Amino acid sequence: MTKYALSIVYVACASVLFTSACSHSHKSKLQGEWKLKSGETKLKISDKKFAMDSDLQYAEDYFVKDDTIFTSFEGNQPYTKFVVQKLEDHDLKLLSPDSTVMEFTR
Numbered sequence: 001m002t003k004y005a006l007s008i009v010y011v012a013c014a015s016v017l018f019t020s021a022c023s024h025s026h027k028s029k030l031q032g033e034w035k036l037k038s039g040e041t042k043l044k045i046s047d048k049k050f051a052m053d054s055d056l057q058y059a060e061d062y063f064v065k066d067d068t069i070f071t072s073f074e075g076n077q078p079y080t081k082f083v084v085q086k087l088e089d090h091d092l093k094l095l096s097p098d099s100t101v102m103e104f105t106r
Contacts, residue, residue, distance in 0.1 A: 027064045029087055034104035043092075043104055069094070 027047070034043040044051045044059070050071045051059035060071040060080070070079040085101065086093035092104040 029089070030064070030069070030084075030092070032106055034092055034106050037103045037105055041102075 030045045031047060032045060034045070035041070036043070041053055044056055045062075046056055046059070048061060049056050049059035050062040050069065060073050061075055062069055062071040064070075064084075067084045069082040069084060071082070072079050080097055082097070083095040084092070085095055090106055092106075094102045094104070096102055
């Protein structure tokens with residue numbers, strides 16, 4: 001391989017590792033109990049489950065890719081997508097599948 005080809009492979013691998021690390025840090029920051037700022041809606045996120053207004057025993061499975069949370073009931077598709085617009089220790093802003101912005105706090 002040429003130096004150029006090795007550089008491309010290195011950059012591609014570094015990009016994959018960075019994306020994976022970012023997804024992992026998003027997931028750990030997401031975990032916990034959140035409350036909608038403008039209402040009574042509650043969001044509970046564990047390491048494997050995502051529940052809005054329900055107990056975690058009725059929660060959906062989820063995974064995080066880049067800035068998007070993908071949820072599904074028992075692994076079924078299509079996935080429901082929530083875009084993370086803001087994630088801080090005490091603030092979470094999600095764009096729901098119907099394009100509604102939801103702001104949570106803990």
